[in-house]
Amino acid sequence: MKGRLPLHPGKHILPAVPDPAEHAAYVREREPAATLADLDGVVLLYQRHMVKQAVSRHAARRLDWVRADLRVLEYQGGEAGICGGFGPGAPAAALVLEQLIALGARRVITVGTAASLRADLRPGDLVVCDSALRDEGVSHHYLPPRAHITPSPHLTGHLADSLRALDVPVRQGPTWTTDAPYRETAAEIAGYGSLGVLTADMEAAGVFAVAEHRDIEAAAVFAVADTLIDRRPRQDHTGTQNALNTALEAALDSLRAAPHLLDPGLR
Template identity: 40%
Template structure:
């Protein structure tokens, strides 16, 4: 049976929202958090950020909090990996006031031409998980925000990290990435495989906020072999500054657009 089971889902209101859940669990949707938030998953990377550049955490609910990097950009971690966790975290951040979300995460690559020290910017996600189908109909594409993605790419072009832009394959079945799928997607030019992008893009589109994703390379998957990347360099720390700069660029541009509309009294 396809997901969702109920075909009328897209026109039906939810019983409760992230804002309801936060307020009902002792949180506060009225707290002021940075307008842009980086979502990451690797604890060692997060601990490095905490040690060097974040302010006091801002609690949203229970053990979930945002760590501000500066006045407009924060970072979150401390939850599980995958689409369901990412979708829930995105909903909570949006309910608390976030306007732009960016994954800085890890992925595998399906292309031998992509080096272990490169990065990948996603411009579309193949929806091979479940979360996105509860936000977008099956025929819809899961895509990041074009403007934020362009700004992300521009900042990475100025960085020391070689970067590739292309389609990512989001799957929830880590141990069922089959040879047939890998060969098919590699031949089609798909650049990466990960577990979160499609969910973030779908939630962001549904809620009307901006989203993007950039990944480092943790392993190589081909139809003949799996290279688990034991000797790969973790380049995620090098991805942080370009991502922060792109989020600043985006918020500044969006603010300028809003000022222009307000000043003219029209859109």
């Protein structure tokens, strides 16, 4: 076996033995009408307190359908899901996303924190992701080898528009998705930064890969929490929490505003 991912070449075109539809069937044994197809979409959240904040602002009900804290919020005359409490990293996000898709979710926005790779991006800044470097493991089991993966341009555009409508500064650019946040090296930080990569995160490439494989829409927005330039120990920043709150509201806005697509080619 060669030292590359995945170890079995070409596995992205092979059928898998476990099927997320099995999970949906298990849920529907208890609740035959269980579906997320009627929602505007689902927002994935990685900070546990964000779920609590959202349900304090909007009428919500809890659904015990996935391995996470899944709530359905009433928002602007419609309904959207928020899903958190499953921990950080692409593997956890991918597992939950597969279950959400099997239950009918067709659009997802990931809202989380990221570290800056640029001196002009500071804690509290907002970044809409338009591509992700695949330096994690999950995406390589879903898609053929290539360095980058892109989200849905349609949903990403609505997300950026929703943030601008809130009159907050927002940047748009690539992220570097890695499974190993304590192995981010100076050579990588400098190299990727010089190529225009704005942030480092742990989930985007995996989420985008699952979405592409399952033919749904996905987008991502980050609140910058710390910086890998002139590194200092991480601290709590009021600006980062405010940015997360803004990002969540913009994600809900964009899910509500963006029409559902009938043509998968427009993803």
